Amino acid sequence: MNSDVDVLENPVAQSLLGHHAHLARRLGQAVTYLPDVATFCAVPAEPDAVDWSELARLLGPGGFADMFSSPALPPPDWEPVFELEGRLMLWPGKDRLGEPLPGADVSIVELGPNNVPEMLDLVTRAEPGPFWPRTCELGTYLGIRARGRLVAMAGERLRPPGWTEISAVCTAPEARGQGHAGRLVRALVERILSRGEQPFLYVAEANSGAIALYERLGFESRKPVTFRGFRTPG
């Protein structure tokens, strides 16, 4: 399998123009997700004034432009909202998927739109990063329950051609250190590889625990990225 790493330069656009086209709003070359699916936006790699004004019209005055990992900077009258240093990590090859952790009594369940309330509840407790009521429509989301309550989940988010991003990896504070996140990420890696795609993910640079977990599972750091969000003028 030879997935083209270049498509990860603009993963939001590559997803919205392809696999996630049914979840896209578009004006000219500016593109974003439907409300409640994701706030991520994209413009061409070297946007001009028209591209930015189309994105501004798409989002409306004072709209939130979550530019994800794009290095392109909007015009100066767009107000910066956040900036976060992170890293892109890639799955290097199938042979790195080692023996599963023990824990035969732990079963992994598939989560869907009916599970959104418990997914949002877990997100509130575990804070994995952006997750909205329709985010689970982006791909497969898997979870682990303990005594009936959802305590861990992970899922598929961006889908540029040949790749699937693993995201929303989280475990409730009381259930950490039992291998749940590792189990879920492994299950997703297997699914993604089995359909001939390569897994990738992003993690905040400050999140050393998650970075260590992903490295133990076999992911390799590819490059630093900066996540940025802005507010459109008006």
Ligand SMILES: CC(C)(COP(=O)(O)OP(=O)(O)OC[C@H]1O[C@@H](n2cnc3c(N)ncnc32)[C@H](O)[C@@H]1OP(=O)(O)O)[C@@H](O)C(=O)NCCC(=O)NCCS
């Ligand atoms: C990062 C996070 C997802 C890890 O979840 P987790 O379920 O605790 O992860 P795991 O149990 O698979 O692995 C974590 C540790 O438990 C250890 N462990 C795994 N299986 C174990 C077992 N059966 N018994 C005891 N410890 C175990 C792992 O070796 C690992 O060791 P470490 O303490 O050296 O890191 C969790 O801390 C979390 O939700 N953080 C907040 C949200 C977040 O940052 N998400 C990542 C976004 S990119």
